[in-house]
Amino acid sequence: LGMQVQIKRVKRALASRTTNLDKYALMRDLLDRNETLFHRMLVEYIEELAPIIYTPTVGEACTKFSSLYRRPRGMYFTMHDRGHMQPMVYNWPNDDVKVIVVTDGSRILGLGDLGANGMGIPIGKLALYCAAGGIAPQHVLPVVLDVGTNNERLLESEFYMGVQEKRLTGDEYYNVVEEFVQAIYHRWPQCVLQFEDFSTDHAKPLLDKYRNQYPCFNDDIQGTGAIVLSGLISATRLQGKRPDQLREHTILCAGAGSAGMGVLEAVRDGMVGLAGHAITIKEASDRVFVCDVKGLIAEDGCSPEEWASFTPEQQMFAAKKGSGFTRGMSLQEVAAKAKPSVLLGLSAVGGLFKEELVREVASHHERPIIFALSNPTTSSEVTAENAYRWTEGRCIFASGSPFGEVEMFGRRFTPSQCNNMFIFPGVGLGASIGGIACITDGMLQVAALQCADCLTNEERERGQVFPSVSRIRDVSAKVAAAVIQEALEEDLSTNVLPEESLDLDGFVQRRMYYPDYVPFVKTVP
Numbered sequence: 453l454g455m456q457v458q459i460k461r462v463k464r465a466l467a468s469r470t471t472n473l474d475k476y477a478l479m480r481d482l483l484d485r486n487e488t489l490f491h492r493m494l495v496e497y498i499e500e501l502a503p504i505i506y507t508p509t510v511g512e513a514c515t516k517f518s519s520l521y522r523r524p525r526g527m528y529f530t531m532h533d534r535g536h537m538q539p540m541v542y543n544w545p546n547d548d549v550k551v552i553v554v555t556d557g558s559r560i561l562g563l564g565d566l567g568a569n570g571m572g573i574p575i576g577k578l579a580l581y582c583a584a585g586g587i588a589p590q591h592v593l594p595v596v597l598d599v600g601t602n603n604e605r606l607l608e609s610e611f612y613m614g615v616q617e618k619r620l621t622g623d624e625y626y627n628v629v630e631e632f633v634q635a636i637y638h639r640w641p642q643c644v645l646q647f648e649d650f651s652t653d654h655a656k657p658l659l660d661k662y663r664n665q666y667p668c669f670n671d672d673i674q675g676t677g678a679i680v681l682s683g684l685i686s687a688t689r690l691q692g693k694r695p696d697q698l699r700e701h702t703i704l705c706a707g708a709g710s711a712g713m714g715v716l717e718a719v720r721d722g723m724v725g726l727a728g729h730a731i732t733i734k735e736a737s738d739r740v741f742v743c744d745v746k747g748l749i750a751e752d753g754c755s756p757e758e759w760a761s762f763t764p765e766q767q768m769f770a771a772k773k774g775s776g777f778t779r780g781m782s783l784q785e786v787a788a789k790a791k792p793s794v795l796l797g798l799s800a801v802g803g804l805f806k807e808e809l810v811r812e813v814a815s816h817h818e819r820p821i822i823f824a825l826s827n828p829t830t831s832s833e834v835t836a837e838n839a840y841r842w843t844e845g846r847c848i849f850a851s852g853s854p855f856g857e858v859e860m861f862g863r864r865f866t867p868s869q870c871n872n873m874f875i876f877p878g879v880g881l882g883a884s885i886g887g888i889a890c891i892t893d894g895m896l897q898v899a900a901l902q903c904a905d906c907l908t909n910e911e912r913e914r915g916q917v918f919p920s921v922s923r924i925r926d927v928s929a930k931v932a933a934a935v936i937q938e939a940l941e942e943d944l945s946t947n948v949l950p951e952e953s954l955d956l957d958g959f960v961q962r963r964m965y966y967p968d969y970v971p972f973v974k975t976v977p
């Protein structure tokens with residue numbers, strides 16, 4: 453049977469499955485049996501299958517990972533492997549690993565600590581690297597660092613496959629990560645390492661430690677920051693403004709974790725950079741208001757002990773003394789006083805944006821920007837339908853997980869999915885084929901700009917703030933070329949010859965994997 457007939461058979465099998473989790477299990481089985489066909493399916497039906505093999509379905513799949521488990525995929529390094537990780541990496545059969553996605557399972561999407569069951573995330577991410585980013589499957593490696601779990605249900609489950617001990621903390625934890633990082637870079641010195649779904653208390657310290665030593669990045673912090681910046685650039689254009697006018701926005705963000713802080717730092721730096729440094733970092737930071745579970749983060753009304761507990765990033769965005777904003781003010785109170793033009797949801801609290809709040813934000817702006825970015829769908833701060841209804845169809849909306857088209861007020865609205873998959877495959881591809889020594893903020897900023905520039909006129913007319921998912925391979929190629937160009941300007945690329953730099957689009961396209969069967973026997977003329 454040829455490729456097209458096999459694709460039809462898989463399509464028919466998918467149509468017979470009634471739930472997304474059943475479809476996920478079918479696709480995982482296909483991945484284990486026939487990687488080429490699996491990735492070809494993704495390439496041809498990425499819009500339909502991305503929500504199946506990644507968010508939102510992958511969240512449910514991770515909660516049931518042990519029961520869905522059929523065959524091993526990837527590598528597991530546990531806290532009991534200390535002292536043995538360097539020889540362990542040589543158990544992996546491929547000598548040329550280009551991209552590794554690693555998680556410790558401590559903060560899987562908005563679902564919390566899932567331990568070794570978090571392996572579903574690296575597998576899903578790398579499927580998108582192959583299909584959307586054009587990296588061949590033999591060059592990727594999913595990894596779980598199993599340092600225990602604090603999930604009582606998993607600790608008591610007889611079917612849980614991870615280490616059933618409490619999580620390591622402190623130096624013991626960081627020593628395990630250090631040994632793992634040294635081991636992989638000893639064998640694969642130029643591989644790109646993506647940290648994924650690490651808890652807030654570990655994500656930023658790990659990124660800060662390794663980002664200038666190796667080509668690595670944290671997708672929750674930097675990838676989310678880049679895609680939100682890209683979305684805000686596009687949304688600002690939809691308001692009839694120039695990208696440099698991003699600095700005029702006032703932002704209210706629900707969520708003060710590592711992802712939220714990473715997003716706000718990226719947006720703040722974008723406000724400054726796009727304005728040609730016409731405003732300072734402090735001025736841009738003062739246009740941002742952040743609420744955590746206790747309310748607004750502010751200097752006034754905050755005890756010295758609580759202030760000391762905030763991270764430097766949280767302190768940077770805290771409302772300053774004498775500003776009229778106090779610690780603990782609700783989202784509603786902040787919205788009424790600050791009159792934000794942008795409402796960001798990074799809280800993982802489903803339905804957090806109530807009607808009164810959304811209407812308050814919309815009352816101050818003709819086209820308010822509302823991004824409900826938490827995954828999976830059940831954790832989204834507001835649905836697309838409610839966002840459009842409560843703003844009389846005036847808002848510019850995007851969400852972390854996909855929502856279908858909405859018809860109301862005599863119009864059809866097409867919600868955009870603000871998903872990191874428009875960023876990380878291109879960044880990883882560019883860093884890999886460009887031989888980039890480390891992934892800088894400048895590279896992530898140009899990735900955001902390039903993603904926004906990839907929107908077609910037709911997509912803008914439909915109100916989209918991101919390109920259609922069906923064009924994701926083209927977007928990834930453009931992002932990769934932009935990242936390599938920035939790396940060349942920063943003198944951080946080692947794999948691109950001077951003549952190749954004249955046509956980076958062609959350089960990237962020629963190196964992208966396309967899933968097709970390779971003949972075993974050459975045809976005799």
